[in-house]
Amino acid sequence: MHRVVFDPGHGGVDPGAVSGAAIEKDISLVIALAAADLLAARDDFYIEVTRETDINLNLELGLEERVDFSDRQNADLFVSVHCNAMAPGSPANGFEVFHYYGSQAGNQAASDVFKALEGKVPEIAPRSVKEAGFYVIKNTQAPAILVECGFLTSDHDRPNLESPGFQQKYGKAIAAGILQYFGV
């Protein structure tokens, strides 16, 4: 049984990046749930999600709680889902997948998800697999990745990321990369 914890970024009073009507917490939630549902339908995966709704102030999941949740689930892989943003008008676009510095398993998972996105989500340009020290990928016991799905500030990425159909497709692509990582 492969145990995966999905972590839709932000939520509640923390919207994450906002660009026009596009709000990171909402988009990351739909994409993460799409990936989670797909894997949860299989009998070889055990799936948990740090938040399944737009959690309100009292239930706000801080970064520490997200890590503790993953550790309590004894996850084999932690997948945080976010959307990027730059200053309005910035031309930056594309997706990137992060893992913690020096994590071999993290690098493998990040590379597998990156390749799946490259193949299945051609609408968003590939940037690269990167190392970083973000709290959630640093502190989970499980190998961890953080997917920045695209730039909400990009006139190219935003219309795709706002599309419900595209969000489902994006979640499926992340799931495909995770299947690749586990070799199933």
Ligand SMILES: [Zn+2]
């Ligand atoms: Zn974020």
